[in-house]
Amino acid sequence: MTTGLDESARALLEANTQTADLDGRRFRFTVPSVRDYPFQWFWDSCFHAIVWSRYDAERAADELRGLLAAQEPDGLIPHVVFWKGDLVSRLQWHHLESRTSGRIPFHRAPHTTAQMQPPVLAQAVERVVDAGADGFLAEALPHLERYYRYLAAFRDHDGDGLISIVSQFESGLDFSPAYDDAIGVRRPRPASLLARTRLPQLRNKLANYDLDTIFRRFRHHQEDVLVNAVYGQGLRALARLAGRAGREAVARWATRTADQVTTALVERAWDERTGLFVNLAGPDERRASVKTIHGLMPLVLPDLPPEIVDRLTAHLDDPRTFGAPFPVPSVALDEPTFIRDHRLHGFRFIWRGPLSLNTNWFLVHGLRGHGHDGIADRIAARSREVVERGGLNEFYDPLSGRPVGAERFGWATLVVDL
Ligand code: GLC
Numbered sequence: 001m002t003t004g005l006d007e008s009a010r011a012l013l014e015a016n017t018q019t020a021d022l023d024g025r026r027f028r029f030t031v032p033s034v035r036d037y038p039f040q041w042f043w044d045s046c047f048h049a050i051v052w053s054r055y056d057a058e059r060a061a062d063e064l065r066g067l068l069a070a071q072e073p074d075g076l077i078p079h080v081v082f083w084k085g086d087l088v089s090r091l092q093w094h095h096l097e098s099r100t101s102g103r104i105p106f107h108r109a110p111h112t113t114a115q116m117q118p119p120v121l122a123q124a125v126e127r128v129v130d131a132g133a134d135g136f137l138a139e140a141l142p143h144l145e146r147y148y149r150y151l152a153a154f155r156d157h158d159g160d161g162l163i164s165i166v167s168q169f170e171s172g173l174d175f176s177p178a179y180d181d182a183i184g185v186r187r188p189r190p191a192s193l194l195a196r197t198r199l200p201q202l203r204n205k206l207a208n209y210d211l212d213t214i215f216r217r218f219r220h221h222q223e224d225v226l227v228n229a230v231y232g233q234g235l236r237a238l239a240r241l242a243g244r245a246g247r248e249a250v251a252r253w254a255t256r257t258a259d260q261v262t263t264a265l266v267e268r269a270w271d272e273r274t275g276l277f278v279n280l281a282g283p284d285e286r287r288a289s290v291k292t293i294h295g296l297m298p299l300v301l302p303d304l305p306p307e308i309v310d311r312l313t314a315h316l317d318d319p320r321t322f323g324a325p326f327p328v329p330s331v332a333l334d335e336p337t338f339i340r341d342h343r344l345h346g347f348r349f350i351w352r353g354p355l356s357l358n359t360n361w362f363l364v365h366g367l368r369g370h371g372h373d374g375i376a377d378r379i380a381a382r383s384r385e386v387v388e389r390g391g392l393n394e395f396y397d398p399l400s401g402r403p404v405g406a407e408r409f410g411w412a413t414l415v416v417d418l
Helices: 004-015 042-052 057-069 087-094 121-130 136-155 190-206 211-217 225-244 248-269 293-300 306-315 357-369 373-390 410-417
Strands: 017-022 025-030 080-082
Touching: 004 017, 004 042, 004 373, 004 410, 025 042, 025 057, 042 057, 042 121, 042 357, 042 410, 057 121, 057 136, 080 087, 121 136, 121 225, 136 225, 136 248, 190 211, 225 248, 225 293, 293 306, 293 357, 357 373, 357 410, 373 410
Parallel strands: none
Antiparallel strands: 017 025
């Protein structure tokens, strides 16, 4: 059944579609926002593919093909693909997120960043395969295997089962107060926030994004709870896909690695006092002290112990923390750093309070998997309400439901999949 929301979602994904030609192939993808984010983004495209898979399996597969084509020899799939060589793309690319050498010159587009984003690719491939995209399983599986093996081999530098990000832009939740402490921001002000979030990227660039050097020399890397929860969920999807393709050894490896992720999150990142998970910063794994949406994200893991599921779920009913009138805020309401808008003193700083439909999507499906349908239905209903009232936006104010952030924003279309 198609609803009015489905029609709006499909129309937006269509309107934000761009094409690019490379080596005789044509790529099609949806940009997150034509005005604010006019490139192909990794986790945005995974979400777009999930929504496309409801309408058009081939278009959904195409959304991911651009990402697969951008895979690096080591297995990394970068967080942004700049398909065009125009000035805006060049400036963005030079803006710290690229490697400094060993890269193809810009006139041979596409160029990519040297960073990752939350690894939601296997979940997206599974949805596209389920939707019936012909031959896509065989096409995507070798890429998926290389990608998740890259994460396990190069990102888990201390071998504890959790992977590390080397800048907060890799978490997908850039500027979240979850990172303030680790980067030395005590009183968040635009100038210090901007300078201190960019400093780790400058160090990364000086190290030419060499992960060994970064892990050995610097302290700004983090074991991020959201990234690891999505990683664990992705490994389970990879295991199912590999099983379907008769690749038993890959399926066993992915299952074993996923088991380790859940065990490590519970042993190392669970905070009994607050009843939330916390990020672990630097080589000494300092625990973040701010209650942010990261802390709830392990709900996406099917093997999370039930007593932990219950404590996390309790937060969604708690009006002091995450039980906002329009759930789920990206920062707990009782945190001094919580803001309703995507702006701090007039400057754009996102993920410091407003709700986003991609994190709602993860949580709704996670809650359903644990049998908490009541709360899941409530979050889904409120999500539809904010979209019906305010359109498909990047963020919404969790106190009033007012749309904030970029308009006509791609992953808000996940609202049809709750
Ligand atoms: C912002 C978000 C990131 C997203 C990107 C494009 O940087 O924090 O998660 O991928 O915009 O939409």
